[in-house]
Amino acid sequence: MKRFLPLLLFLFLISNNLYAQENDFNKTYNDYLQSLNQYRQSYKEYLTAKQSYLNYKTLTSKNEAFLKTLKMLEGRDQVIANYLNLLKIKLRNITGIVNYKQNILYLKLDDEITWYDNHKNILSSTGSLEDLLNLSQETEKRYQEKTETLIYQTLGNTLIGKEDNLRDKVNSLVVKLKEKIKEIKEKGNKNTNLPERWLLEVENRLLLSLEKENQANNLLEKIDQKTRNRQQTFSQAQLLLEESHQYLKEANFYLKEVIREVKNAD
Amino acid sequence: MPIKKISKKIIILGLTGLFLISITFIIFIYLSLNGNQKNSTKFIPTPIPEDQLKEETLFSSPYATDEAILSLEKDIQNLDQELQNTDLKERQLLPPPLDMEIKFEEK
Numbered sequence: 001m002k003r004f005l006p007l008l009l010f011l012f013l014i015s016n017n018l019y020a021q022e023n024d025f026n027k028t029y030n031d032y033l034q035s036l037n038q039y040r041q042s043y044k045e046y047l048t049a050k051q052s053y054l055n056y057k058t059l060t061s062k063n064e065a066f067l068k069t070l071k072m073l074e075g076r077d078q079v080i081a082n083y084l085n086l087l088k089i090k091l092r093n094i095t096g097i098v099n100y101k102q103n104i105l106y107l108k109l110d111d112e113i114t115w116y117d118n119h120k121n122i123l124s125s126t127g128s129l130e131d132l133l134n135l136s137q138e139t140e141k142r143y144q145e146k147t148e149t150l151i152y153q154t155l156g157n158t159l160i161g162k163e164d165n166l167r168d169k170v171n172s173l174v175v176k177l178k179e180k181i182k183e184i185k186e187k188g189n190k191n192t193n194l195p196e197r198w199l200l201e202v203e204n205r206l207l208l209s210l211e212k213e214n215q216a217n218n219l220l221e222k223i224d225q226k227t228r229n230r231q232q233t234f235s236q237a238q239l240l241l242e243e244s245h246q247y248l249k250e251a252n253f254y255l256k257e258v259i260r261e262v263k264n265a266d
Numbered sequence: 267m268p269i270k271k272i273s274k275k276i277i278i279l280g281l282t283g284l285f286l287i288s289i290t291f292i293i294f295i296y297l298s299l300n301g302n303q304k305n306s307t308k309f310i311p312t313p314i315p316e317d318q319l320k321e322e323t324l325f326s327s328p329y330a331t332d333e334a335i336l337s338l339e340k341d342i343q344n345l346d347q348e349l350q351n352t353d354l355k356e357r358q359l360l361p362p363p364l365d366m367e368i369k370f371e372e373k
Contacts, residue, residue, distance in 0.1 A: 029358070036362055043365065050370060069368070079362055090359060129370070136368040143366055151361050159354055166352065169345050173338065180334055190327050242354050249349050252342060259339045265325035 025089050032082040039075035046072035066129040073136055077120040080139075080147065084113050087154045095161035102161070105154050112147055145225050152234040156220035159241050163213055163248070167206060170251050174202055177258060184262065191266045195258045202258070205251035212244035 049068035053061040088109040095102045119139060126132050178199060185192045216237040223230050329335050 032362075039362075039364070054370065065370070073368070076364055079364065083362055087359065133368060133370065140366045140368070143364075148361070155356065155359060158359070159356065162352060162354070166345075166349060169348075173341055173345065176334075177338055180338065184329065190329060238354065245349070245352065245354055249346075252346050252349055255342045256339075256346070259335060259342060262335055263327055263330040265327045 022093075025086075025093060028082070028086045028089050032079070032086045035075065035078045035082045039072070039079045042068070042072040042075045062129060066132065069129065069132050069136075070123060070126065073123050073132060073139070074120050077116045077123065077139060080143065081113050081116040081120070084109050084116070084147070084151075087151065087158070088113070091154055091158050091161070094158050094165070102157060105150070105157060108150050109154065112150060115142065148230055149223055149225060149227070152223050152230045153220055156216070156223075156234060156237050159238065160213060160217060160220075163209070163241060163244055166245075166248055167209060167213075170202075170206060170248060170255070173252075173255055174199060174206070177255065181258075181262070190262070195261050198254055198258045198261065202251045202254045205247045205254065209244045209247035209251065212240050212247065216240035216244065 046065075046068040049061070049065040053065035055061075088106060091097070091102065091105060091109070097103055097106050116139075119135070119142075123132065123135055126135060177195075181192050181195050181199070184190050185196075219233055219237040219240065223233050227233055
């Protein structure tokens with residue numbers, strides 16, 4: 001029993017960690033949705049107050065417009081901060097932040113979240129509608145120049161992380177199967193020519209998958225401050241990743257065939 | 267002459283009879299085939315998965331029950347499920363729709 005204790009402890013820690021990660025993501029996602037709903041509500045109120053102020057130009061309507069705009073802008077900052085936090089957790093859960101690039105993205109996300117939190121605090125200490133509009137422009141500038149770029153880079157790297165994990169799994173199966181086929185070949189009680197040839201096909205598919213992923217990665221790296229349509233570039237990268245995923249599916253399908261061939265008599 | 271006429275009539279009658287019998291026979295066959303299809307339950311063979319069919323028709327190698335091979339097969343099947351279920355769209359993670367042009371001007 002004592003011999004199995006470390007193993008049981010290890011399994012418990014792993015399952016506990018996975019549960020905590022999932023729980024963390026769900027909680028953050030709910031926070032994000034809640035803030036988005038609040039923003040939508042406050043945005044409607046802001047539109048009504050704005051229209052009323054533009055129609056009547058009274059001090060009362062101006063004050064009402066100020067209050068509603070403040071609430072909406074605070075809500076907007078909160079939505080962005082919560083959304084960035086969600087991306088951060090997703091990136092961490094999928095990639096495990098194992099390389100330099102992921103680490104940089106993670107730190108940048110932290111910086112952005114801090115910026116929006118601070119900006120929200122500045123908003124709450126503002127006393128006039130004009131100041132509010134100036135502060136709103138700050139958010140708009142920041143979002144256009146920094147945040148949006150970071151969002152698409154993070155999304156792209158999250159998807160790449162998924163593909164990398166899956167490719168690693170296929171690779172690991174290829175290695176195990178190769179060893180087994182080598183063993184069979186040495187025993188000489190089964191012809192291994194066909195399985196060996198098919199394993200080459202599997203490796204070929206893995207290479208093609210990696211190639212597509214690299215193309216997607218190159219596109220994602222091009223997304224910067226100057227990119228006009230970031231969403232479009234991201235969608236193109238996403239399409240390449242889907243093609244990469246298709247090659248992975250094919251590789252795994254070929255592995256099934258290799259197994260079937262090994263199980264069948266010559 | 268009358269014998270020739272009689273034999274002609276017999277031939278014509280015979281041919282007509284043969285024609286009618288064959289028509290009746292064709293109609294009978296046609297009705298029996300279609301009628302049965304409408305009135306009786308259609309026989310549908312139980313589909314056999316292609317993989318199972320192939321495996322059953324082929325002979326097994328000494329590795330058909332090998333533990334390592336079976337374990338690999340299971341891992342490959344699990345990975346197949348994972349590959350099928352992987353979401354590369356991640357719609358829930360797309361940026362939120364926000365108004366980024368707040369202005370107090372008449373449109």
